[in-house]
Amino acid sequence: MIGNLRGAEIRDHERELHHFKFRVGVAGVAVLLAFTLLAARFIYLQVVQHKTYASKAEDNRISIVPVPPNRGLILDRNGVVLAHNYSAYTLEIFPARVTDLDRTIQALSEYLEVQPKDRARFRKLLAETRNAESLPIRTRLSDEEVARFAANRFRFPGVEVKARLFRQYPQGDLASHVVGYIGRINTRDQEKLAELGVDANYRGTDFIGRTGLEASYQQELHGSTGFEQVEIDAAGRGIRTLVRTPAQAGNNVTLTLDIKLQQIAEEAFGARRGALVAIEPSTGGVLAFVSKPGFDPNQFVDGIDPQSWGELNNSPDRPLTNRAIAGIYPPGSTFKPFMAMAALELGKRTPTSAISDPGYFEFGGRRFRDSKPGGHGHVDLYKSIVVSSDTFYYRLANDMGIDAIAGYIGKFGFGSKSGIDLEGEAAGVLPSPEWKQRRFAKPEQRKWYAGETISIGIGQGYNAYTPVQIALAMATLAANGDMYRPRLVQHIDDVRTGERRHLEPVLQRRLALKPENVEFVKRAMAGVNIEGTGARSFGNAQYSSGGKTGTAQVIGMKQGEKYDEKKINERHRDHSLFIVFAPLESPRIALMVIVENGGFGARAAAPIARTVLDYYLLGKVPAAAPGAAAPAGEDEEEAESD
């Protein structure tokens, strides 16, 4: 019994052990199956798909980082720096890596000063730029601020301190309309760059020229972007550079402009608004190019804050308008030498033909008044320029007819873009019946009235030209009819190769002017500066010159109404103009000045021209305060004809 029981127990035990061992075997098979599955997966990943994953690991590891090139410098003709680069730290936010921008900026402001205008600028940049990797919240960090941020960097994923090159304009607002400024590349720029097919070269570049030479020579200044293959970690931080294709710095651009001359010209304006363009007649090289008021282009470098932008944009002085190429003004009496040229060339007048000037010209029952009551008496062509007789030119315009005037005057470049190497040039208006047809919609407005021709003769009416056009016409006359395209850039240097590319003068047009006619008009203009309306400014000059004053009406005068400067709102006063070239024989400079609301041309504009010529031709630096450069002379309120 006991043995039986024992036997049963043992059998039981053995059966149980057998069961257990069977289950262990099952478990072993399951384990083998599971490990086979794993092994299959390893073979799939490491043999079959190895190439795919190897390249993925490589992609993971290597990031192509664009290296933006250093922007080229802008230098004046003597090598004075007008635009260069400096390195500074910025604090930049990578919007894609930050979940809550507001909270991040708020938290940052606990460590660094973040002014409302910084926030506003950041918001503006964020709205304007798409695909931008990072945007600055703060620029020009001090070393202490960099250190303070670095210590707390772990708190701010997606925020980094970057060393960036910044554009700097050491001359400030001097020549600001020439140099222009750069701005951050926005969505529109990106589209434009893509259209041009150069977007790849702009990877990594944040800024692009907006105005001035920065814009018109963007391609030269930009250079070519380099690339680095950088090994990165999972956080996108560079560990080491594997391959480097260096960036090639942009070309340096050297101007024909003389910054010292520019400075003297700008200071001569003082606080007055206006423009001045001085051209070398034999090349078209621009020697000075003023549009006042200017602005400080450095404001735009970090991205201008909305408040300053608003101030610049809404100022009644319109400091952002480049008056020299985009401001259009009636030329006033500076138009007369060109009318005289037309009259001589077209045979409408001879040097000796004269009129008697009663102080007005009557046409169709309407009196066109001369600015000198009672007139200038006996006036021939020479005297018409020297004393600036209106009556003479009313009659001349009427005799020539609008078609002849438009046809001839247009050859001097009036009413068409000068082709200067700046963007945003206006064409102005060379009035003609065809122009009126195009310009106006109503039938009664589209008709040209013969009476409208009369005031065209004295540079009023529909006449409207840019300062650069008038300066170019002056230069063309000074060069006896050779019209060179005005240009600001003399040569371009490739920094890497040292190669220098000269921009050869471009002869746009050669006017077949009769030498004796040119000689005559030049002599008359010389007379202006010796015995005429320019004599007060140029009478004692140590060089020969030919000039012409001009006064352009801003508001029309009613019939019989007398112009009284003191009664008129400052902004409705006449513009003061002056054109001049010097020396008389083989002129080296031709220029045009306009002082907005400056009154008589002889009073405001001519002294500025004198100051510029004195420096350019004699090296004479004006000693006195701006605007006081005019030679001594009684400033009486004579009824100056202009």
Place this chain on the structure above:
Amino acid sequence: MDAALLSLRRIVARLGEGLDGPLLAITALLVGIGLAALYSASNEALGRVNAQLVNLVVALGAMWVMGQIAPQTLMRFAVPAYLVGLALLVAVALFGDIVNGARRWLDVGVTRIQPSEAMKLALPLMLAWYFHRNESVLRLRDFVIAAVLLLVPVLLIARQPDLGTAVLVGAVGFYAIFFAGIGWKVLTSLGIAGLASLAPLWGMLHDYQRHRVLTLLDPSRDPLGAGYHTIQSTIAVGSGGITGKGWLRGTQTHLDFIPEQHTDFIFAVYSEEFGLIGNLVLLGIYLALIARGLMIAANAPTFFARLLAASVTLMFFTYAFVNMGMVSGILPVVGVPLPFISYGGTALVTLFMGIGILLSVHRHRKLVQT
């Protein structure tokens, strides 16, 4: 001098008495691989390796202690260990500290403990004890009771939530039930029922757990979030190729692309650097470990010891399989370390205590005391 040497030799002999050479050799091999991989994963800094060595000393101590306790003695601890473990799990659910969104830790003043970890050994102890007690008359009723003993802690752990530990505890409990001899019919019908209950189970999962399962099926649906781990570890494994990139030369590893590369994802580091050959070698070593463990279990004299040894052995398998499966992208990412290789003291202590149990079972294989 001689006497001192002799006594030292005696001490060593006493310490090593009954220790299983093959098992220890396999374990040592794994630990060596682990330290090498850890050194690489730490970007060749010794800090973590040293810390792991300290963990190892503690774990070896725990192993030795477990190895000294005879299975019969161990049996006495089964019920108290289980009950204390369960009580601690309840306490965690009520007062536990929340770390990384999960309530897993219990602050006991001096230190924080993770009671779910203890369940990995307490549960097979309990179940082996229960089955052993009712050895001769196991009925369906006993398996139902065992299932309840299993489910209570597993659900508590899953609720924390700690899916990785729940899977391990559930698995080790299941192995005990399986080796105890649950009927094949019952097992099959349970399997079918389990599949059928997937839908309601899906409803019980936390959002992040569901997310993990979904991203497992398609890691690219969340490449920077939950899918990131899998994508990067798969790239690491795949780019390793047949021979691997060489020790300390894994780019995924050294550029920190692999998250948690010291702990749960250390296999990606190993696999990238040692390639398919290394992986197959590692599988072979684990297979040897499991084979040795099952052999010890099969040779164990008592039902309790057999069940315990076999369950613990298969727990090692579960660790290895789940970890390598998740790193190579065929299993969802649950927090399961690679046994004896991943960095971390808690898991290491548990694993070595498991080895200690195997050693003890092996040592007492000839003593039949019923």
